[in-house]
Each structure stands twice: as C-alpha cells, then as structure tokens.
Amino acid sequence: MKKHFDETITKVAATGYKEVEFAGYFGHSPKDIRALLDKNGLAAPSCHVDYKAVEQKWPETIEAAKVIGHSYIICPWIDEKQRKQPYGWKRAADLFNKAGEASKKAGIQFGYHNHSFEFEPAESLGGKLPYDFLLTETDPNFVTMEMDLCWISVAGKDPLAYFEKYPGRFPLVHVKDWVKDSTHSSGYKGAMGQTVKYSGHMADVGQGSVDWKRIFAQSGEAGIKHYFVENDDPKSAFDDIKISFDYLNKLQF
Secondary structure (H helix, E strand, C coil), X not given: CCCCHHHHHHHHHHHCCCEEEECCCCCCCHHHHHHHHHHCCCEEEEEECCHHHHHHCHHHHHHHHHHHCXXXXXXXXXXXXXXXXXXXXXXXXXXXHHHHHHHHXXXXXXXXXXXXXXXXXXXXXXXXXXXXXXXXXXXXXXXXXXXXXXXXXXXXXXXXHHHHHCCCCCCEEEECEEEECCCCCCCCHHHHCCCCCCCEEEECCCCCCXXXXXXXXXXXXXXXXXXXXXXXXXCCHHHHHHHHHHHHHHCCC
C-alpha cells in the first residue's frame, strides 16, 4: 500500500473481493480514494483510525469518511499505559460514547476492534474483563463492535457466547485464522496479553483452528454485515488473500 497504492487496490478487486477496510490512507486524499474505489467496483464500508484521531481530530476524520463512503469508523487500539491507569478503561468508554454520538449525527457508526488483551481480567476494573466493561459501559446506539474472530479465539473465549449475550452488536468482523503451535513463539505479545491460552501463528482463512462454520452459522444473531479477511503475517500477500477468498467463497453453513 505504501509503494503501490492504486495497483494494490486493483489486485484486491481482481481477486474477487467487493469490500475493503482501510487502516491509513498513505497520503492519498479522500476524493482520490473514492474515485479509485469506484473505478474498481469496490466499497469501503469501514476504516481504522487511532485513538488520538478519535480524541483530537474527530471532525476532520468524520468528514474524510463521508467523502470515501465509510459507514463505520473503528478504533482498534487503546494504549497499554492508559489501560493500566485506574480509570483508563472508563476514559476510553466515555470518549467512545462521545465520539459515537457525534459521528451518528453525520450518519456514521463508531466502533471498537478487539485484540486478545481485552479478555484478561483487569485489576483496574476489579477483575472484570475489559471487553465486557466496554460492552456494558458504551451506548449500543453510539458504539458498535468489530470482533476480531482470531484474537478472541486466541484468548480462549467463545464468540458465540458474546453473540448470544449482545445480539446485533457485531456488524463487522475480522476473519483470520490461527494455528495452535506450542513450539512457536508469537511476535504479537502486545496484542495477545499475558494470559493467552495457547501459542501459535497466523494463517490464511481455513488453514488454522478457528471453526468458521460454527461461528458464521450465528451471523444473523451477531448482526454481521461485513467480513474483512486479514492476515498480519502473510507469506505472500496476494496469494494469501486468494487462498482465503477461495475458502470463504465455497464455505457453506
């Protein structure tokens, strides 16, 4: 994306994908991005922005999203230093509610994307899971959840339990797989936290341990509308996204 922005988008479309999610625009204007998407028959229902943008650059972030055509703006990370502060998670929940209320007025839904650390009991929350805290302390009208189905599985939690308890709260999901391997030392400790259930490495969708049929059979209860394939550690980016696409395209549930 940094070196070949237009060509990358074109190859993604040629693989068969109809939607993409941005994590940065790599110096390109919202107007130019919208034109490129239209040229390739793509939609970009969602983007990721960092916590600082939510906190300090929200009006311009919303405006850019409107031009590109995003329906969702997702914050994917809360800094570890803040998470360890006595009221760090409360500050995040308050900010998310405020940001979500503002974006809602512009016709855009705000949301949060998890890793694994949200499923570790937090001392600052009296041992409560941060993910549960965010779900209960944010207004469903203003804050939705983009569930990363790999990271919640790595944490040893069941997505279906959350679908059942918070139906319709998960309109977006990240779809990436994980291979359990006790001999493999993961390079994602920051995302995984300290008490993950097993070690391993990422894989193309359908090549790992995540039970996609079981999860997607409950897509209706979850409220899933958009599925974004992801692999943080691809062997060959374009080959990998095709492997994942081919598997999902044939998956029946």
